[in-house]
Amino acid sequence: MAKHIITIGREFGSGGREIGKTLAKELGVECYDSRLIEMAAEYGEIDISIFRNVEEKKANSLLYTIHHDLANEKTGYGLPLNDMLFNLQSEVIRQLAERESCILIGRCADYILAGRKYVHSVFIHADMEARIKRIMQKYEISQKEAVSMIKKKDKARSSYYNFFTNRRWGEKESYDLTINSNVLGIDQSIQVLKTLFSLA
Amino acid sequence: MAKHIITIGREFGSGGREIGKTLAKELGVECYDSRLIEMAAEYGEIDISIFRNVEEKKANSLLYTIHHDLANEKTGYGLPLNDMLFNLQSEVIRQLAERESCILIGRCADYILAGRKYVHSVFIHADMEARIKRIMQKYEISQKEAVSMIKKKDKARSSYYNFFTNRRWGEKESYDLTINSNVLGIDQSIQVLKTLFSLA
Numbered sequence: 001m002a003k004h005i006i007t008i009g010r011e012f013g014s015g016g017r018e019i020g021k022t023l024a025k026e027l028g029v030e031c032y033d034s035r036l037i038e039m040a041a042e043y044g045e046i047d048i049s050i051f052r053n054v055e056e057k058k059a060n061s062l063l064y065t066i067h068h069d070l071a072n073e074k075t076g077y078g079l080p081l082n083d084m085l086f087n088l089q090s091e092v093i094r095q096l097a098e099r100e101s102c103i104l105i106g107r108c109a110d111y112i113l114a115g116r117k118y119v120h121s122v123f124i125h126a127d128m129e130a131r132i133k134r135i136m137q138k139y140e141i142s143q144k145e146a147v148s149m150i151k152k153k154d155k156a157r158s159s160y161y162n163f164f165t166n167r168r169w170g171e172k173e174s175y176d177l178t179i180n181s182n183v184l185g186i187d188q189s190i191q192v193l194k195t196l197f198s199l200a
Numbered sequence: 201m202a203k204h205i206i207t208i209g210r211e212f213g214s215g216g217r218e219i220g221k222t223l224a225k226e227l228g229v230e231c232y233d234s235r236l237i238e239m240a241a242e243y244g245e246i247d248i249s250i251f252r253n254v255e256e257k258k259a260n261s262l263l264y265t266i267h268h269d270l271a272n273e274k275t276g277y278g279l280p281l282n283d284m285l286f287n288l289q290s291e292v293i294r295q296l297a298e299r300e301s302c303i304l305i306g307r308c309a310d311y312i313l314a315g316r317k318y319v320h321s322v323f324i325h326a327d328m329e330a331r332i333k334r335i336m337q338k339y340e341i342s343q344k345e346a347v348s349m350i351k352k353k354d355k356a357r358s359s360y361y362n363f364f365t366n367r368r369w370g371e372k373e374s375y376d377l378t379i380n381s382n383v384l385g386i387d388q389s390i391q392v393l394k395t396l397f398s399l400a
Contacts, residue, residue: 120384125372170372172325177392178378184320188399192377195395199388 002118004029004101004197007109009123009161011170012153013131013146015181015189016124017105023190024103027197032096033105040088051085086164106157110175111165120196123175124189130182202318204229204301204397207309209323209361211370212353213331213346215381215389216324217305223390224303227397232296233305240288251285286364306357310375311365320396323375324389330382 006023010016017033024031032039041048090112096102097113104113110121126134128150135146161169172178177196179189206223210216217233224231232239241248290312296302297313304313310321326334328350335346361369372378377396379389 123372127373172323172370172372172378172380173327176380176383178372178375180372180376183376184399191399192392192395195392199384199391 001101003097004199005097005104005113005116005119006193006197007104007113007119007121009106009110009121009157009169009175011125011131012150012157013135014124014126015134015186019124019181019186019189019193020103020105022186023193023197026190027101027103027194029101029103031103031105032093036089036092036104036107037085039092040085043092044084044088046084046088050081108161108164111161111167120177120199121175122193122196123170123172123178124181125170125178126180126182201301203297204399205297205304205313205316205319206393206397207304207313207319207321209306209310209321209357209369209375211325211331212350212357213335214324214326215334215386219324219381219386219389219393220303220305222386223393223397226390227301227303227394229301229303231303231305232293236289236292236304236307237285239292240285243292244284244288246284246288250281308361308364311361311367320377320399321375322393322396323370323372323378324381325370325378326380326382 006020008016008020010020020033021031037051038048040046041051086108089107093104093107093109093112096104097116097119110119113119114121131150132143132146135141135149136143139146139149141149158169161167165174167174177192179192181189184192206220208216208220210220220233221231237251238248240246241251286308289307293304293307293309293312296304297316297319310319313319314321331350332343332346335341335349336343339346339349341349358369361367365374367374377392379392381389384392
């Protein structure tokens, strides 16, 4: 059977993860997101706990530096921890792409798998108002807290993507398709992505 | 039968017009692009020749000013010519949207028809390299001429859109969907748009 893969980049609160998970379920394939860290740790035979805090974080943050030292002590790989996580995750993503049809969320998968005809990349975004509403409901927090959380998460994702790729996070030029999820809605977004998934 | 409309904004040389025309043909609906000027002129009972040069031009250009004076002389409407064309085109687009399923190219149709559930807006873009190649072949011109033509056309479209709407031309936030036509290709772009067209 022909392989089909969709990579999903997403603004925090846009419903990108829900869209990816539901899409995968309806298509009968796996959806890989944060568990890619565990898979990377397992692949690299590294204690998962030291990866937890650096995932999709900016490479030059204080946290990064601290973990950098920690990583060198604990693993002896001699690579900055974030680079190590990126490299291991990239290898896991490439192996998945050879093996099966699936949905991949975040982790620069669009960049890592660029050029493969059966891989299509999507970025899902939504109006700030819709995202705030979604995050307030999901985490039962105030509007102020939701705004702060969105800004922080988007900044981390953006910095991670822009550091490890030669593309710009969230700019339409970086993806095959962008979708405005608060205009299309979750169900219609999934319909469009089903068609994209089926393309050769 | 339920109505379905797709509006297409497009970078010059991205193949957006070809995609729109082929999509319309395959769906058995009309595709409206530059003939909307003729329809606007007819609707406003205005000589088409005075509209030809202002179409999708920047409102504060020299040409605009010249035609502005001309318009006031010739029509007596007392409105700047570009505003008049925009208003007449908007009315024609609204009437079409009430009447039939169709594809609408350019002319801020996405903005004019915003909020209608059966209308979906798309922006089609492509890498500069792919666009230059396309325009060189289409118009049998040099690379330098193609670059100049692309920049001029995009600037005109962008200024027109940004002047008449509260949105930004080509930014993903302004559209339901953006498509990278040189990655997806013409045929695959059409497949995705067929799904988008069929959504309620």
